[in-house]
Amino acid sequence: MQRWFEKMSNAGVTPETPWREAKGIRLRNRLAFVVGGLLIGNMPLQILFWHEAELIFYLLIGQMFIQFSTIPLNSKRQYVFSYLVFLLTPITGVAVYTVLGGSASNIPLFMLTVIMAAYFSGGNEMPRLRNIVVLLAFVTFLFLEFMSFYMEPIISFSPMYIKWLRHTIDFGMVTFAFGLTFYIAREIRKSDDEIEAERTKSEKLLLNVLPAAIAAQLKHSERVIAERYEESSVLFADIAGFTVLSSKLPPDEVVQMLDEVFREFDALAGKFGLEKIKTIGDAYMVAAGLPERRHDHCEAIFDLAIAMQKLMQQKFSKKFDGLELRIGIHSGPVVAGVIGTVKFAYDLWGDTVNTASRMESHGVTGQIHVTETVYQRLKNRHRFKERGELDIKGKGLMKTYLFEAVA
Incomplete structure (x- = not known):
């Protein structure tokens, strides 16, 4: 009836x-x-x-x-x-x-x-x-x-x-x-x-795009959201060998592979209380010390880097034909804010961001490449290998250090 x-x-x-x-x-x-x-x-x-x-x-x-x-x-x-x-x-x-x-x-x-x-x-x-x-x-x-x-x-x-x-x-x-x-x-x-x-x-959906604190500001204010953070750490990670491997796979398998890797990275970032900023192709960007300030931002983001390298070595390198991860980290001041009205995004700007990106691009697969600033903060906790002075694009000669995360 x-x-x-x-x-x-x-x-x-x-x-x-x-x-x-x-x-x-x-x-x-x-x-x-x-x-x-x-x-x-x-x-x-x-x-x-x-x-x-x-x-x-x-x-x-x-x-x-x-x-x-x-x-x-x-x-x-x-x-x-x-x-x-x-x-x-x-x-x-x-x-x-x-x-x-x-x-x-x-x-x-x-x-x-x-x-x-x-x-x-x-x-x-x-x-x-x-x-x-x-x-x-x-x-x-x-x-x-x-x-x-x-x-x-x-x-x-x-x-x-x-x-x-x-x-x-x-x-x-x-x-x-x-x-x-x-x-x-x-x-x-x-x-x-x-x-x-x-x-x-x-x-x-909003919380998937923006940090919770920034989303709350955006809902209650129409002003430009931007803030300077004097103390923060930025990590860039790039999947080495991805371009070659992706050329051999169907498009759907490429997307599934990236989705699986980045989902695991997202979970790790959440575990350490860090803020994923964005993905750029096969690159992954994370920040610590913002939007919620924390004094241990450098230590936290380095712990994340170690966990990401171990995850890549233990799981994805075997599963996806020898994929490796190249990571770069730098600490310093940044400006963070929301840009755009269509497909808006929370992003970072400043020399710290550029330097962290250069650490990744000049890094070594399977290792974590850091600046002198990061080394000075972590040298009593971790053993680094001095790499010497490198001619970093846009920065000139810089003394950098490597850390190898052993699975």
Whole structure:
């Protein structure tokens, strides 16, 4: 039964139907079913008072079939016609019943439900048509309310029939209002859940692009986000042999290989509490000491470098035909901030970044290449091999050091 009701509710809704319009179509289908049910529920009263309500009985049958036609009209995508049939039928019905029997039964009050249905069952998608229907319902209500001052009802129903008819009408109005309120409340809860799910998804995506502290600033401020850090460490890592290997593999396998390696690096960076900045081709960039400042930034990023080299030697070098990692590190001041409005990114600038990049490009595969600054901070913790003075592009002669992480 539930599956049938859902199928009936979705009559006329296709994957291409805009979601706002789809909601109106579903509500019209469901309310047509409810109104048809109320009309059927009113028929026993007409049978009980058959001698005076025979005409009303036949009118109810006609209105019921017309009201139900809303569903097949929607299924044929006659949405505007469906909307008109759905609303004009009860307006006409209320007017006819009131002219026949008078307003003593409170029938004109059904115009309130018509106005509610006009707004919630697709009115936002057809505002002009909705306003015309609402105005028509309101004018008809005023006419029917004041009609009794100027004309007598065509049929004189017994007081007992009017009494029971008023009860059924009151019950019908409450049932309709309850059903509509329940539906609207459910749709609001559903919309709230969808909004919350999208907000959570957006938050997750934002945190994949930006550090948490920077993401919070971006959400609450439109100013340029930039800050200088006097103490930080930057690591660049490059996969040696990747270009040759990638030329031999299908594109999807190349991407899968990089994804697997960088996922492991991401996990290590998270473990050491460091900030991955970006990947550039097969290069990987990490920073320590920002956006949250820490005094042990150099020690932390060097521990990460050792873990990355061991991971490459123990796992990926064997799995991917002898891949090796070349790492360069330098410590010093940097400027960090968010640039761009489309595909924006958190990035670093300054001589420290350039020097760390040069350490990587002038480094040795399987080892960690560091500057004199890094060496002075770590020489009491690790044993380095002095490499001597190198002519570093853009920097001139620099004394550098190597550290070999043994798996």
